[in-house]
Amino acid sequence: xxxxxxxxxxxxxxxxxxxxxxxxxxxxxxxxxxxxxxxxxxxxxxxxxxxxxxxxxxxxxxxxxxxxxxxxxxxxxxxxxxxxxxxxxxxxxxxxxxxxxxxxxxxxxxxxxxxxxxxxxxxxxxxxxxxxxxxxxxxxxxxxxxxxxxxxxxxxxxxxxxxxxxxxxxxxxxxxxxxxxxxxxxxxxxxxxxxxxxxxxxxxxxxxxxxxxxxxxxxxxxxxxxxxxxxxxxxxxxxxxxxxxxxxxxxxxxxxxxxxxxxxxxxxxxxxxxxxxxxxxxxxxxxxxxxxxxxxxxxxxxxxxxxxxxxxxxxxxxxxxxxxxxxxxx
Amino acid sequence: xxxxxxxxxxxxxxxxxxxxxxxxxxxxxxxxxxxxxxxxxxxxxxxxxxxxxxxxxxxxxxxxxxxxxxxxxxxxxxxxxxxxxxxxxxxxxxxxxxxxxxxxxxxxxxxxxxxxxxxxxxxxxxxxxxxxxxxxxxxxxxxxxxxxxxxxxxxxxxxxxxxxxxxxxxxxxxxxxxxxxxxxxxxxxxxxxxxxxxxxxxxxxxxxxxxxxxxxxxxxxxxxxxxxxxxxxxxxxxxxxxxxxxxxxxxxxxxxxxxxxxxxxxxxxxxxxxxxxxxxxxxxxxxxxxxxxxxxxxxxxxxxxxxxxxxxxxxxxxx
Numbered sequence: 001x002x003x004x005x006x007x008x009x010x011x012x013x014x015x016x017x018x019x020x021x022x023x024x025x026x027x028x029x030x031x032x033x034x035x036x037x038x039x040x041x042x043x044x045x046x047x048x049x050x051x052x053x054x055x056x057x058x059x060x061x062x063x064x065x066x067x068x069x070x071x072x073x074x075x076x077x078x079x080x081x082x083x084x085x086x087x088x089x090x091x092x093x094x095x096x097x098x099x100x101x102x103x104x105x106x107x108x109x110x111x112x113x114x115x116x117x118x119x120x121x122x123x124x125x126x127x128x129x130x131x132x133x134x135x136x137x138x139x140x141x142x143x144x145x146x147x148x149x150x151x152x153x154x155x156x157x158x159x160x161x162x163x164x165x166x167x168x169x170x171x172x173x174x175x176x177x178x179x180x181x182x183x184x185x186x187x188x189x190x191x192x193x194x195x196x197x198x199x200x201x202x203x204x205x206x207x208x209x210x211x212x213x214x215x216x217x218x219x220x221x222x223x224x225x226x227x228x229x230x231x232x233x234x235x236x237x238x239x240x241x242x243x244x245x246x247x248x249x250x251x252x253x254x255x256x257x258x259x260x261x262x263x264x265x266x267x268x269x270x271x272x273x274x275x276x277x278x279x280x281x282x283x284x285x286x287x288x289x290x291x292x293x294x295x296x297x298x299x300x301x302x303x304x305x306x307x308x309x310x311x312x313x314x315x316x317x318x319x320x321x322x323x324x325x326x327x328x329x330x
Numbered sequence: 331x332x333x334x335x336x337x338x339x340x341x342x343x344x345x346x347x348x349x350x351x352x353x354x355x356x357x358x359x360x361x362x363x364x365x366x367x368x369x370x371x372x373x374x375x376x377x378x379x380x381x382x383x384x385x386x387x388x389x390x391x392x393x394x395x396x397x398x399x400x401x402x403x404x405x406x407x408x409x410x411x412x413x414x415x416x417x418x419x420x421x422x423x424x425x426x427x428x429x430x431x432x433x434x435x436x437x438x439x440x441x442x443x444x445x446x447x448x449x450x451x452x453x454x455x456x457x458x459x460x461x462x463x464x465x466x467x468x469x470x471x472x473x474x475x476x477x478x479x480x481x482x483x484x485x486x487x488x489x490x491x492x493x494x495x496x497x498x499x500x501x502x503x504x505x506x507x508x509x510x511x512x513x514x515x516x517x518x519x520x521x522x523x524x525x526x527x528x529x530x531x532x533x534x535x536x537x538x539x540x541x542x543x544x545x546x547x548x549x550x551x552x553x554x555x556x557x558x559x560x561x562x563x564x565x566x567x568x569x570x571x572x573x574x575x576x577x578x579x580x581x582x583x584x585x586x587x588x589x590x591x592x593x594x595x596x597x598x599x600x601x602x603x604x605x606x607x608x609x610x611x612x613x614x615x616x617x618x619x620x621x622x623x624x625x626x627x628x629x630x631x632x633x634x635x636x637x638x639x640x641x642x643x644x645x646x647x648x649x
Contacts, residue, residue: 080451128641133397133451134584134594135640138633141581145630257459260452270449305463305574313456317446324447 030266030282037286047296051172057288059167059177059243063088064258065284066236068266069184070229071259072280074132076192076205077225078272079125082136084233084259086143087117088252091237093147096156096247103162110234117143118230122223140256147249156247166242180239181281188277201225205273257308258287264315269323343591347606354613361620368491376493378612380405380554380561382605383499384579385586386506387550389604391450392587393510394543395523395596399454400439401551401583402576403461404432408555409565410465413475416559421480428552435461436548440541458574465567465575477559485560495557502550506601519543523596578629585632586611588639611635 041048067084074081091110098106117139124135168176192198200221203211212218233252240251264270265286266279290311294304359365384401391398408428415424439457442448469475477485487494510516518539521529530536559565567575590607592599615628 080449082451082455124637124641129644130637130640131594134588134636137451137581137584138637140633141578141629142633145626145628145633148626148629257455260455264452270452300467302463302466305459306467307463309456309458309460309463312459313442313448313453316448316452316456317442320447 028278028282030279030286034282034286034289037289041289041293045293045296048293053292055169055172055174055177057285057292058181059174060291061284061288062177062180063236063239063243063255064262064287065181065184065281066239067233067252067255067259068262068280068284069188069277070232071263072188072266072268072275072277073192073201073225074229075263075268075270076272076275077201077222078205078208079132079222079225080136081121081226081229081233081259082133082256083117083121083139083143084229084236085252085254085256086140086147087114087230087233088237088240088255089147089249090114090117090143090150090252091234092241092244092251093151093156093247093249095238095241096158097150099159099162100157103159107238110238111231114230114234115227118227119223121230122226125226126219126222144249144253151247151249154246154248154251158241158245158247163242163245166239185278185281188281192276197221197224202273205271207273254308257312258284261308261312261315262287264312264319267319270316270320271323274323344603344606347590347603347610351606351610351613354610354617358613358617358620361617372488372492372496374609374612374616375496375499378608379493379495379499380558381579381582381586381612382608383502383550383554383557385583385604385608386499386502386601387547387554388580388583389587389590389592389599389601390506390519390543390550391547392584392592392594393523393596393599394519394540395526396443396450396540396543397454397584398439398544398547399451399577399580400435400457400461401547402579403458403465403574404435404548404551404576405555405558405579406565406567406576407435407461407465408432408552409559409562410469410475410567412481412556412559413477413565414469415475416478416481417475419478421478425481425556428556429549432548432550432552432555433545434548436545436551437541439548440544443544444537444540455574458577458580462575475564477563481556481560482563483560485557495561498557500605503601503605510600515539515542520597523593524598578625581629581632581636582611585636588636591639591643593643594640 038048047053067088071081071084090113094110094113095106098109121136121139124130125132166176167174192201200211200216200218203214203216204218204221208218233255236255237252240255241247244251262280262283263275265283266275266277266281268275268279290307291304294307355366364370384405387401388398408431411431412424412428415427435457439453442453443450485495489497510519518529518534521532521534522536522539526536586607587599587604588594588607589611590599590603590605592603614631618627618631
């Protein structure tokens with residue numbers, strides 16, 4: 001996969017086969033980490049070797065990776081989207097209220113809402129020049145208020161058809177979840193590596209001013225990025241709704257942290273312009289495996305918060321540390 | 331010349347803020363008779379003291395070009411830890427321990443932001459979840475411990491019918507007003523906020539200032555938590571608005587800073603504006619409550635206010 005990591009390395013160093021291989025490995029270190037992690041966990045715990053565990057990891061990685069998809073694009077374009085968790089909650093709340101009337105119209109309604117939210121975010125950030133942090137933070141709280149009004153207490157109705165389709169399993173293998181991950185990976189690869197849109201995102205993240213001067217309509221691209229982010233978060237929210245079988249105004253909140261952790265752990269730089277979706281996807285699998293292991297060890301749910309917070313801070317910190325070090329030596 | 335212009339416009343803005351405050355108070359007093367009595371005004375100050383001190387902390391951070399999403403969590407954890415430590419009956423040592431804890435959390439935030447260059451939102455967000463986890467792991471969610479009588483009498487006490495803790499808030503605001511206006515440290519905070527690169531080039535120790543600012547923010551948040559402990563006696567933290575413990579307080583503090591006209595990008599503004607911002611916002615909340623609208627509406631109002639104020643200011647800046 002022509003990742004920007006390898007592109008950068010060949011720019012600086014002499015392009016030798018060995019160096020390219022090393023670059024490829026460093027670009028996909030997350031999958032090596034994942035395999036090592038899985039082996040260690042299966043040695044440590046007999047439960048981890050069961051198929052149902054694997055299936056559970058895949059299923060819970062779906063919302064993380066979908067929400068992480070949008071966040072990857074946003075971070076690549078030098079932005080931040082703090083509203084993804086609230087958008088996912090909005091999706092569960094709206095779905096739980098409207099799915100009585102029909103599944104397809106409800107999904108369309110959720111996606112329309114997501115597009116509107118993303119467009120407002122993008123408009124505020126590009127046209128009104130509001131800082132992405134503050135714009136999406138306000139959007140997050142605004143939506144939290146709305147969600148509380150739509151669904152004051154968890155509940156509502158999610159049809160069995162919808163749940164059955166999204167959680168369809170062959171034996172113990174979660175077929176739909178697996179397909180969603182594969183499709184997300186393919187879409188991420190095509191958008192970021194093959195399409196003009198993706199190239200523009202990298203250009204804006206790398207150097208916004210140069211991107212603008214070279215004729216890219218940066219405002220339009222950034223608005224699109226925030227729309228994609230909101231839509232991806234809403235899709236993740238729909239999957240969450242199928243999993244928990246109801247609507248919950250706070251179901252998506254914790255996914256905000258997960259989205260940042262996956263993006264940074266996957267090697268997308270906080271400063272934008274470097275990274276890709278394959279890393280995020282691998283990190284999503286790692287995050288959901290960590291959750292499973294903590295569960296097997298019988299650890300209190302509140303320790304998950306501490307682990308997640310420490311992970312997020314350290315991932316973001318060390319990533320930049322290593323990036324600076326690499327730039328200095330390379 | 332530019333600085334003089336800016337200074338003049340800054341005074342004009344404070345006057346506008348005061349006018350807005352008077353207007354809102356007039357509306358509120360028409361809606362509810364008895365609003366403009368001495369007793370009620372001091373009550374408004376009293377109720378919003380904790381909120382005011384948190385906003386003061388947030389002002390310092392935002393002036394330096396940062397953002398601290400963990401103030402609300404530090405506030406709650408200081409309250410809970412204080413309650414647990416004060417069961418033995420000692421006041422001073424637990425209070426100092428809480429303040430120290432707040433400062434240390436702030437230093438961790440600041441060090442990660444200044445040294446490791448973690449984006450401030452990411453770092454303080456992570457701190458918020460960590461503290462949420464720590465709070466529930468250590469205390470199981472509230473209803474434990476109790477404030478000592480000394481702290482209770484301090485938090486609920488009045489001098490000349492004026493609440494003591496509101497006096498603390500006002501004194502802190504005055505103190506930081508002068509620190510920001512007069513001392514080199516205050517100037518450096520604002521220089522850092524308005525142009526970090528230029529500040530570094532002109533020999534300001536950017537990292538040290540950043541760490542100090544986050545430390546002060548943690549310290550003030552812990553202080554607010556202690557004052558609240560004396561008021562609530564046995565605290566029950568509310569895990570509201572999804573994101574983490576104290577997230578709604580943090581958002582309120584940002585809203586108060588922004589409504590006061592402190593530039594979100596840093597450098598311009600001050601604690602006197604935040605003081606007025608806190609009052610305006612709190613009276614707006616009470617109008618909302620009088621109109622029968624619940625907490626959800628407050629959260630939404632915060633979002634709308636911040637966005638519209640920041641939007642208007644950024645438009646004015648580009649012109």
